[in-house]
Amino acid sequence: MKITVVGAGAVGATCADNIARKELAQELVLLDIKEGFAEGKAMDMMQTMTLLGFDTKITGVTNDYSKTAGSDVAVITSGLPRKPGMTREELIGINAGIVKGVAENILKHSPKAIIVVISNPMDTMTYLALKSLGLPKNQIIGMGGILDSARFKYYLSVALDCNASDLQGFVIGGHGDTTMIPLTRLATYQSLPVSNLLDAAALDKVAADTMVG
Structure with a gap:
């Protein structure tokens, strides 16, 4: 199995680190587009191999x-993040071109790759890639649902002071x-x-916190 993570920022690097540790x-x-950025992150992860006990080769x-x-x-995690006070939808115009370009480049070299979209606004970016690239619907996935449910349970645990x-x-x-x-019901x-x-x-507060993220 070979996995590519595009975008070596906070989300991308965390995603890559978990993939490596779990040996997926x-x-x-x-x-990443930033010179030397992904290389540095990959080196940091590779140097923990013997400590954490994984064998995934990271480049x-x-x-x-x-x-x-x-x-x-x-x-795909690339794209501009939200600034304070911004909604996810405000990123449509900025991130649409980025996500489409990344997906096209991935498919050029890996035409059968399953694409997982994380970039915001996630639903719109996933649909954009699906329609503009002509992919079958089982080849592109948005990860929003599982993340939103995890956040929901986290905020409930805070409100209830429980695990x-x-x-x-x-x-x-x-x-x-x-x-x-x-x-909530x-x-x-x-x-x-x-x-x-x-x-x-x-x-209501749990629901509101979940929606904002």
Whole structure:
């Protein structure tokens, strides 16, 4: 298995680090447009191999998509992040061209790669790639749902002062400030409805915090 992560910033580097530690791939490529940035991150990770006990080969590259050839999965994290006060949707005009260009370069060298989109606004970027590149729908995936549900359970754990692993809950809708729907009425703590443990104001705050991220 070969996985490419495009974008070596906070999200991309964390993603790559977890892929390596869990040995989800034999080979991992970390690519960024900033000269030497991905190479430095890759070297840091490789130097922890003997300490953390993983064997994944990690290569950092600067904008050289030929090194991604033969990737089975490509994770796109590139694009501008939100600034304070910005919604995810405000990034559409900026990140659309970036994500489309990255996906085109990935497919040029790995036409069968499954593409996972993380860049915001995630739902829009995923749909853009699907339609503009003519991909089958099972070849491109947006990761918003699982992240939103994880955040939801985290904020519930803070409100209840409990372990997040004791909670069940999920979010439906889009990965956006106004399209996300945390299902507070279905969430449970050790099989008990959280609505029995938190008042309406606390549940509203959990939902609001989840939507903002």
